[in-house]
Amino acid sequence: xxxxxxxxxxxxxxxxxxxxxxxxxxxxxxIPDYGAIAEEIGGDKVKVTSIARxxxxxxFVDARPSYVRVLNQADVLIEGGAELEVGWLPPLVTGxxxxxxxxxxxxxxxxxxxxxxxxxxTGPVDRSxxxxxxxxxxxFTLDPENGKTIASTIADTFxxxxxxxxxxxxxxxQRFNDRLDKKLAEWKKLxxxxxxxKVVTYHKSFDYFLERFGLDLxxxxxxxPGIEPSPSYVNSLIPKLKASGVKLVIIEPFRPRKTPExxxxxxxxxxxxxxxxxxGNEKVKDYFSxxxxxxxxxxAALKEAK
Ligand SMILES: [Zn+2]
Numbered sequence: 001x002x003x004x005x006x007x008x009x010x011x012x013x014x015x016x017x018x019x020x021x022x023x024x025x026x027x028x029x030x031i032p033d034y035g036a037i038a039e040e041i042g043g044d045k046v047k048v049t050s051i052a053r054x055x056x057x058x059x060f061v062d063a064r065p066s067y068v069r070v071l072n073q074a075d076v077l078i079e080g081g082a083e084l085e086v087g088w089l090p091p092l093v094t095g096x097x098x099x100x101x102x103x104x105x106x107x108x109x110x111x112x113x114x115x116x117x118x119x120x121x122t123g124p125v126d127r128s129x130x131x132x133x134x135x136x137x138x139x140f141t142l143d144p145e146n147g148k149t150i151a152s153t154i155a156d157t158f159x160x161x162x163x164x165x166x167x168x169x170x171x172x173x174q175r176f177n178d179r180l181d182k183k184l185a186e187w188k189k190l191x192x193x194x195x196x197x198k199v200v201t202y203h204k205s206f207d208y209f210l211e212r213f214g215l216d217l218x219x220x221x222x223x224x225p226g227i228e229p230s231p232s233y234v235n236s237l238i239p240k241l242k243a244s245g246v247k248l249v250i251i252e253p254f255r256p257r258k259t260p261e262x263x264x265x266x267x268x269x270x271x272x273x274x275x276x277x278x279x280g281n282e283k284v285k286d287y288f289s290x291x292x293x294x295x296x297x298x299x300a301a302l303k304e305a306k
Contacts, residue, residue, distance in 0.1 A: 025162050028067075028074040028101075030085045031058050032278040033141040034111065034150065036287045038078060040176045041154045045165045051092075054279020055254055057203075058139070059132045059226060063088040071096035074107070075161055078154065081112035084138035100161075109157045111150055115140045118207050132226030133204065142276060143208035144184045147287055151176050183288055187295045188213065194302050198244050200269065202251040202260060205276045209294070218244040221251070221260055229259055241267040247305045248298070252276045272301045 025046040029035035035050035042048065049070055052061040058080075071077065071092055079085050093101065100107040117136030125134045140146045155173040159166035195214035201207075202221040210217050219241050223233045241263070249264040251257075253273045264271040274294050275284045284290045 025075050025158060025165075026073050027076045027078065028071055029078045030061075030080060030089060031141075033287065033290070034078045034080065034154075036278040036290075037147060037151050037176070038076075038154050040287065041151055041169055041172050042158060043168065043172050045162065045168055046158070050279075051089075052277075054275065054277040054284065055281075057252075057254060058084055058277065059087060061085070061088045063092055065092075065095075067092050068095040071101060072098050074098060074101050076107045076109065076157060077101035078109045078111065078157075080138050080140070081110035082117060082135045082138040083132070084112075087132075106157070106160045109153060111153060112136075112138060112140065114149055114153050115146055118211065119204070131224045137204055137207050137225075139205045139276065140208050141287075142206060143212040144180055144187070144291060145212065146208060147180055148177050151180075179288070183291065187291050190295050190299050191215075194299070197248070197302060198241075198246045199248040199250055200241060200246050200263065200267075201249075202255045205252065206250060206274070213295075215298075218246050221249075221255075221263060234259060234263065238263060238266045241269075248272050248301055250274050250298075253281060270301050270305050272297060274298070 024044075025042060027035075027038050027042060027046045027048045029038055029048060029050045031052045032050040032054045035048045038046065038048045051063055051067050052058055056062065074096070077093070079089060099105060102108060117138070117140065119133060120136035121134070141150065151173055155169045158169045191213040196216060198216050198218040199210065200219050200221065201217060204220055204222075204225050207217060219237055221229050221234075223229055246267050246269045249260050249269050249271045251260045251271070251273060253275060260271055263269075274297055275281050275290065278284055278287060278290050280290070281293075284293050
């Protein structure tokens, strides 16, 4: 019997023992930050796969076609929405032909619907300029308070799709929130001495973080989200940044370095490579270590800059 079983493929095993296939809720997250929070809430009741890597630009993810099959097996799909994934997710979902994750299915979660988005345009939306934030800023995971909203929305969805384990999801949510509240107080204490410090970022990706911890965004290397800077834009930016007394130029490790280095040098600021996502470097393994790492890096850089 042992020998015969060994010869069976995984698929044959699942056909013989269909309960194995449903032992865990099969969750797919578009970016690793949602995936990390889903793991906190789901614990051992879920299997989580994240499509984007933390080292990628979330707007331009290299979504391999193999994810079609992953999505075909999903019980839950977690996306950010506000057009964060518009450039790469829709063809995967269409190809997956999975009713459980189609829009309006209980297993399809769009997180931005429950978040107070920053920079929501008041006028008509015009994408002709290539702005990748047409409905507001979609990088909301970088405020830990939003992390709590994301966690509770995920817990609701898991409970709806898998009511038998609703109690587990609820108690995991409570534990996550308690831990996050404690950590947030620590992070705020570390950042408090630097409130009002002027910084520059490459993309408008750290805005929620800056708002939560009281840093001021003096400008961005990109003239608009998703638009590469021209030399004339950079040359007009530098005197403005100099006048405002910018201390840090913050960029994710995957951004091009040349222009940020040039800007940092010319305004007398320090260039800081800062992951904006779980998995952004090898030290940032989950939602908590993302803030542990980023806060420590900023504090160390500003201590030096004083
Ligand atoms: Zn963006």
